[in-house]
Amino acid sequence: MAILIAPALRSSLGQALGLAGRTIVVTGANSGIGQAVALGLAELGANVLGLARREEGLAAVAEQAEQAGISFAYAVADVTDEASVEAAMDRAVETFGGLHGVVANAGIAVVQPALEVGADDFRSVVDTNLNGVFLTARSAAKRMTGGGSIVLTSSSFARRGFPDWSSYNASKAAVSMLAETLSVEWAPRGIRVNAIGPTATLTPVNEALFADPDFTAAVVAGIPAGRILDARELILPTAFLLSPVNGMILGQTLMVDGGQTL
Template identity: 90%
Template sequence: MTTLIDPALRSTLGQALGLTGRTIVVTGANSGIGQALALGLVELGANVLGVARRAEGLAAVAEQAGPSFAYAIADVTDEAAVEAAMDRAVETFGGLHGVVANAGIAVVQPALDVSADDFRSVVDTNINGVFITARSGARRMTEGGSIVLTSSSFARRGFPDWSSYNASKAAVSMLAETLAVEWASRGVRVNAIGPTATLTPVNEALFADPGFTASVVAGIPAGRILDARELILPTAFLLSPLNEMVLGQTLMVDGGQTL
């Protein structure tokens, strides 16, 4: 994967943001947004522990990223597995300074038809899994750190057929606010990132439909969907230890969709 970070600028950017040598855990790192963030943060000089339910994508990231990337297999709804992954990050790289709680799923179906089990599954991954990940990371940030939760522009708009996803992402933004207030005294900052519709391998089939794509783009003033790589620098900004007064915010990277 080619990132947006010019090779000539990587070292300078990483140092300016204070990310060089810091250890960051990224969940959902085997594909899509999580993979882009994991690779981008490595390029900025961070050590990254990628987490996902399957090893295939993680192994490919490890091959590309080199020794600054390690990985662990875990379902974010399994607290014991997440705890073990956090321990692996500390053991491998000597500490923990940041967490990107990115793993999430979506069920796209009319609210009258979506099953209770499917709705519950989205909530379990997108809210409970994010909470488990954030709390597990915070427990190991003995010298403070930064946590970024992946919310969405859909948290602020009632898009039809996305009831479970929209509700879960709105909850993620509020979770960021609540944890930010609760953990500020520990030196642990919590914020969220709010991407608009983003092209990833998971949703390629959706965006292959010109009608669907046009309907989405119509609501984005910038006139296009987001490339996952465009989230690297906004996320790095939130992870930076230089931003001590940025707390509980959802940084929208949405081309103006929520304006």
Template identity: 70%
Template sequence: MVVTSTVPAELSPALGSALDLAGRTVVITGANSGIGAAVALGLGRMGMNVVGVARRTDKLEAVGLAAKEQGSTFLAVGADVTDEDQLAAAMDRTVETFGGIDCVVANAGIAAVQPALDMPAEDFRSVLDVNISGVFLTARTAARRMTGGGTMVLTSSSFAKRGFNDWAPYNASKAAVSMLAQTLTQEWVAKGIRVNAIAPTATLTDVNRALFENPDFSAGVVAGIPSGRIMQTEELVLPVAFLLSPRNQMMIGQTLFVDGGQAL
């Protein structure tokens, strides 16, 4: 697998410095593809030390190679976000390598798309396990090691506010992620840890590309987005950086909708 960075060149260490992110260390789950890979490359270009975490290490290594080619610092660590021991090992390796954890992007997620009456219970539980338990465990294992405080962004979705047919477990899990951000930040803000969520609209990735190449499916999705188009993964880099920035001390427990107006 070859990863080509499409991250705008404007995302420079100077911008990272302006946001007080350059030189800091960020752990990103689900960094092997899609939104996670784009955010990893973008934050790396802004001068952050990026630790990419994913189960599929072959794809993760490809993202790491793209990061190296653009001059960024990237450490690939294999881990399943539903396994707390594996996550703990990933966080410990991050601390050993970079001296600490400043930021976290809990991005790993999956979907099962099927009418609710037909969906196997096992598929429903699997989505909740990754999208809710995985996010919670990622946040908690990192928080235990963020002794000097830090910031977190949890990946929610515009679907958290406006449910869509056949996406029951995904819709429910993303709504839960937004509430999780509110709850965790209330518990941890006194420790200097701020937690927010980001809620993107339908975003073009390698995983869903075949779906969006279906004109009927694509037209149906775009019809519900006032901006009139599907989002590109690199468009999420700056919103995530904004939420991670230590300069936003009063922004806590919020869900930032980056959705072209879909949730209005």
């Protein structure tokens, strides 16, 4: 997987952002946005622990990291299971000697009209996208004894009422508010919480949707930039929010959406 960060810039950029040598946990790191961000942060010199429910994808990411000579370990974890998340955070501390950042990225979507979506499906989306993000952030915060930074993955869909995405839209809007609330509550502990709001991004989770040219055209029509997002374009915005240099940025949702929410 090609990463946006040129090899000649990685060391200096990682040092400038203060991420070199810091330990960062990334959930949903087996594919898509999580994979791109995890590998990108490792290229900036961070020690990254990737989490996901399936080991196969994580092992493939670890192989890429090994070939690139960057620091990436992984643990199998389900973000909706508190004990699983707690064990993974302990693994990060044990492996790298501390915990400085987390990217709570794991998420799912069910695309159905609100009158048809099943109650169990709605609960499942909220459980992963909101409850899982909360459990991840809280577990990390417990271990950030010297302060740290947490980035939650929200969405541009949090600010637009796209039809057929009721559970996803609602869960992502809640994530943005969660970032605001936790940032106020945890700022005295030296822990910053922000969110990132990508627009439609091509990932293995939604590639079937974007295989439909009519669906893709309808989505792109609402994005002034005229295209969907490349997951690699989230590496530097996420690194910016994680950076200890930005001590006064709290509770924000940084939209990376090509102008979709303007």
